[in-house]
Amino acid sequence: MSDLLLEVHGLHAGYGPIEVLHGLDLSVERGGFAVILGANGAGKTTTMRALSGMLARRGEVSFDGHDISKSSPEAIVRLGIAQVPQGRGTFPELSVEDNLRAGAYIRTDGDAIGDDVERWFTNFPRLRERSSQRAGTLSGGEQQMLAIARALMSRPKLLLCDEPSLGLSPLITQASRSCSSSRTPTSPSRSPRRCTSSKRVPSSAPAPPRRYLETTASAAPTWGTDRWNVCFKSSSTGCPKGRSTR
């Protein structure tokens, strides 16, 4: 197996006649971590949507040995890509718990789903307190936690996070930063606009747990149990400054 989990070559995508991505190259290693930086309107969200199959696109996209350049969003989720969309995209009319269960839609291991719900409630106690409340009535930050937890409910191999820190307090941000994804290997000559580094991950941030993006396909039994816990717990100790309120 190649060490690249996700490999993208010459990805074109856009909206109807408007092309936004003109031949994007990108790759994410197994167990690796990538960040895409770019100015507003540069095409970061478009990239995410193209990768998850929500947009018409052309180019080569291979994920975990499968060609997903023409797959439907459903098939792509089943292969192991989950997305936290920009603007959270929770189900506002559904309860917090139902949001999590919907995140596990592709799974068939009923009991383990309940365990995972429990795990996320432990990681985000705020969500447990609100488990039967409708997601639309959560605060912005609480919704963001929910969106991240929901994406992980599908037990993805790759997690795509679009602006995962939006609205989250620094404490939680540290945790979720480790989940954020994708870097900017857009070769400048092909990129629509030069990607400017408008955002930088502060150097003081703890080194992101390397396995965030990939959860070793083969090691299903060890999936998550400790790893995710470690992630979110370590964040509370590993947050150097800006701890502030929650």
Added chain:
Amino acid sequence: MERLLQIIFNGLSQGSVYSLIALGLVVVYRGTGHLNFAQGEMALTGAYLTWQFDQWGIPLLIAALLAMVCGFALGAATEFFLVRPLGKKSPFAVFVATIALFLGLNSLDGAIWGGEAKPYPNFFPNDDDDFIRILGAEWRYERLGVFVVMLVLTGLFFLLFKKTKLGLAMRAVASNSESAKLVGIPTNLVLMTSWGLAAAVGALGGSLIASVNTNVNQLTMIVVFIAASAAATLGGFDSPGGAVLSGLFIGVLETGAADYFPDWIGQDLKILPAFVVIMAVLLFRPAGLWGSSRVERV
């Protein structure tokens, strides 16, 4: 008291049919955001199919079940061939398409089953003494039966929505179809199923009302559909429970209006007071009694 109770019994039975059709309207609306104008005529087709199967010697209950299966197929096909391709272009195109379907199904039924009313078989015992007496008022089995069937079906829908994976998927698609795709829900299949279920319930509702009326003709469903749309509006278009309760309410109200004011209102205008009430309610609760104005946060 006895008279009031009688009105309530008759009204609940009449309202049950409104509830069933309204339930179908809500299921479709929640999923796709479209008001299915053809819901009543789909139900009429179902009623005719039950009649036809019965004519062919199939036992009535099985005939009704078969009609529901055909109804499901009709609803699913409508979603697949009309709503899906048109909905991508414009919601107004779907609006026009369901009106076209309304007219098309009505004339198709007319062409197949002729213009005159068909005497309809009865689902429940309806001899002169087939009723229970509660506090002096009589609830005839044929009417009570309709009410009970409606309750059972509503209960099943409730379980479907709250307890099954399909129900969770239907609610997720209704709430945010983009995100539903992102978690791997096959949204198109879910919507097709919603339309199918709505039409299947409609087919049963149509057969039941035809049975209570003792006949079916091309106009059977027109008024029923209007009352059901009113019920869905009153309940709030995204609330199945609200639609059912409102359907019952309208049934009771119109029965009472016709009974207490036979000269002013009578049978012809009996639905009118319900509309007055609905307009009054909507003034104070624009989203209907149980409807939610969507909550969103940035």
